[in-house]
Every structure is written in C-alpha cells, then in structure tokens.
C-alpha cells in the first residue's frame with residue numbers, strides 16, 4: 185500500500201480521492217497549495233504525489249522536479265482540470281509518471297498507482313523475472329506475415345527471381361536471406377549489392393570485376409560481386425536506385441547469366457539467383473522513365489510485399505519479447521519484466537521505420553535501464569509517452585470534478601447554469617456534512633462558511649439530517 189500525497193485546491197476532489205484511496209488501503213495526506221505540499225512531501229516519505237496543475241500559488245507542472253527530488257523519490261501523477269497537449273508534453277518531459285484529466289481520475293488512477301507501486305517495489309529489490317522467448321529469425325504470427333512466409337517457402341523451392349517490396353525496415357533483407365537459406369543454394373554465398381550506396385562510376389566494376397590494367401589503379405584482376413554469388417544468391421537491395429545504363433547491362437546479365445569484367449574480352453559465367461528489394465513504388469518509376477519495364481519483368485518472376493508494422497500490430501508484442509531476450513542474452517544482462525503499459529505504448533505507435541525502428545527503440549531502452557527489473561512505459565523515449573498522453577486527452581471541455589459530474593462527463597447533457605450550480609452546491613454541503621459527521625464547527629472550519637450560512641444552505645437543500 186502506498187503513501188500518497190494529494191496537492192489540490194479542489195477540496196471536494198481531495199476528499200473524494202482520500203475516500204477512494206483510503207478504502208483501497210493507501211495512506212493519504214493533502215495540501216491545497218504548492219508551498220505547503222512541497223514542504224510536507226520533502227519532510228515525509230511519500231511514494232506518490234498527485235499534483236494539480238493550477239494552484240493558488242503557482243503551476244504544478246513547474247514543481248514536478250522539486251517533488252521528485254524528495255528523499256523518498258516519489259512518482260508524480262498530474263491531475264488536471266484542463267488537459268492540453270502542451271501540458272501533457274511538459275508533464276512527461278519534467279518527469280511525471282502520468283497525466284490524467286479530472287473527469288477520468290478515478291478510472292485511471294487505480295491503474296497508475298498499481299504500476300507505480302510495482303515499479304517502486306522492484307527498484308528497491310533487485311528481482312530476476314524470467315522471460316525467455318527464443319524464436320526463429322523471422323518473428324510474428326499475423327495473417328499478413330504468415331502469408332509472406334508462405335511466399336518465402338514457395339520461393340525457396342524454385343530458382344526464379346524474387347522482388348520483395350515494403351517500406352524501410354519491414355524486413356526485406358531478412359526475408360531475402362530466409363529464401364536463400366531455405367533454398368538449394370544455402371551452402372553458397374548470399375551477396376548483397378546496395379544499389380543506393382554504390383557510386384555510379386564504380387557500379388560496373390563492383391558488380392562485374394575488372395582485369396589488370398583496364399584503368400588507372402587496376403593493378404590486379406578483381407572478381408566482381410556477380411562472380412562471388414556464383415552458386416548462391418545475389419541480393420540487389422534498393423534496386424530502384426540502379427542507374428538506367430547499369431539496368432540495361434544488368435538485364436542482359438540476368439538473361440544470359442554471363443557478363444564481361446571491365447577490360448576483358450571474354451564473357452564469364454555465373455550461376456546466381458537474384459532477389460531484389462525496393463521500398464519505392466517501382467511502377468511509378470517505370471511511368472516516369474527511371475526504371476526499365478523489361479528489367480522489372482525479369483526481376484519479378486515471384487513477388488512478396490511485406491506489410492508495414494502498423495498494419496500487423498499483433499506482431500509487435502512477440503517482436504518486443506524476441507528483441508529484448510536477444511539483447512539481454514547478448515549483453516549478459518538480467519532479464520527484465522515487461523509491464524503491460526510498456527507494450528501498450530509501443531503497440532499504439534505507428535512505427536514509420538517499422539521493425540528496425542522498434543529494434544532500435546528497444547536497444548535504447550535496454551541501455552538506459554540496466555538495473556531496472558521491470559520495463560514500464562515510463563522508460564520509453566519521451567515522444568512515445570507524449571503521444572500517448574496527448575491521445576488520452578478528450579476533446580470534450582473538462583467538467584468540474586464533483587463526484588457525480590466527474591465520473592460520467594460524456595453522458596451529461598449540460599444543465600441550465602442555475603440548476604447545475606444548485607446541484608453542485610447541494611453536493612458540496614452533503615459531502616461536507618458527511619465528512620464532518622454533522623459537526624458544524626469542523627464543517628465551518630473546512631468550508632470557511634459562517635454557521636448561519638451553513639444552516640441556511642442545509643435548510644435550503646433539505647440536508648438538516650447529517651445522515
């Protein structure tokens with residue numbers, strides 16, 4: 185159970201939270217100003233601070249680092265009446281655990297508190313949580329990925345050329361290797377040609393090799409990549425970047441399986457299988473004349489279109505587990521637990537850089553959490569948490585947080601102002617009298633109402649009986 189400090193000048197919300205939290209077994213203390221709250225938190229031993237944003241003596245967001253600096257290292261959860269994207273960003277950047285809008289506070293707080301408790305418990309007690317998930321090199325069971333694996337199997341059985349398409353980082357090279365490794369050529373070389381990074385004047389010599397003396401600097405005969413791939417697979421990565429003149433030469437090589445090294449008068453043979461990959465729309469390259477139709481036809485005897493990660497979100501969780509297990513093993517690190525909110529944040533993200541971006545993100549997380557037994561969303565780079573916090577902001581205008589109003593704001597049709605104010609006033613007096621067990625003196629102290637005014641309001645709302 186946690187020691188929780190609430191800093192909020194909304195007394196009704198304070199009381200509601202106290203009631204709720206105490207009924208769940210937590211201990212609570214409250215303050216209505218930042219100065220008082222900070223003083224108490226710094227001198228106490230609190231696990232969690234629930235912090236309002238607009239307080240009489242300042243903005244709660246500015247105080248997050250100071251609360252977190254308390255010797256008990258509390259986690260700060262922002263509770264705001266007016267959620268906005270900048271505020272959510274500022275809260276996360278300043279180190280807040282979470283950002284909740286008041287109308288949703290009861291619903292969301294329970295989960296946040298449970299996670300903070302687990303996180304803090306583990307921070308104090310190094311604990312090894314086993315998680316071993318060894319899978320083959322291609323991870324994922326989504327129907328889209330399974331379909332692509334079927335294409336791999338089909339391609340592995342044949343010797344036909346394959347064109348693999350897909351956005352950057354979707355696994356085109358991985359799939360090309362899988363085809364090679366499952367094919368009859370597996371014992372020979374898999375040779376990658378990165379068509380995008382080869383300087384144009386070196387493409388031909390790199391692919392086809394040269395003979396001694398054919399140009400300045402050609403001091404010895406040199407085999408090209410096409411020869412290196414003899415018996416194996418030649419993988420043309422980013423094939424869409426191949427210059428037009430090389431496309432023409434290459435088309436002939438594909439047709440004849442023979443080529444001529446630069447400076448040579450003799451044709452040489454190479455028995456290679458070609459797999460090409462591209463992340464550009466090669467059809468439009470054909471339309472604008474930058475790619476040859478006949479070469480595409482040759483390269484695309486079989487094809488495989490890898491779906492982006494955002495279209496197969498069910499693969500994200502197994503990928504996370506696979507990459508993490510691999511990183512922990514490689515670095516000989518203790519295995520870490522994975523909190524559901526960690527997976528949720530990563531699953532909600534769109535992954536423009538696909539699997540590669542996911543892998544790199546996890547590498548960053550692992551490098552920065554070596555001594556942390558469990559990975560929480562809190563450990564993710566800020567842009568994930570900001571996006572999630574911003575996505576959680578509801579577009580409806582925030583309602584003030586009387587207990588009834590706060591729990592079902594979406595269902596409320598705004599009342600006439602006089603009626604709303606009247607209901608609200610009644611709710612306040614009702615809560616006040618319950619909280620004080622009908623003790624007028626204490627109720628006047630809390631509410632700053634005079635005795636006469638309090639009696640008057642009780643009478644007005646039919647609340648003369650404290651029960």
Ligand SMILES: Nc1ncnc2c1ncn2[C@@H]1O[C@H](COP(=O)(O)OP(=O)(O)OP(=O)(O)O)[C@@H](O)[C@H]1O
Pocket residue numbers: 321322323324350351352353354355356357358359421461463503539540543
């Ligand atoms: N389904 C998968 N399972 C496991 N690892 C994967 C998967 N898909 C991709 N990866 C990994 O993601 C990284 C990027 O994959 P790869 O280089 O094959 O992508 P690509 O589509 O060829 O990218 P680019 O177009 O930028 O060259 C690699 O480390 C690869 O091992």
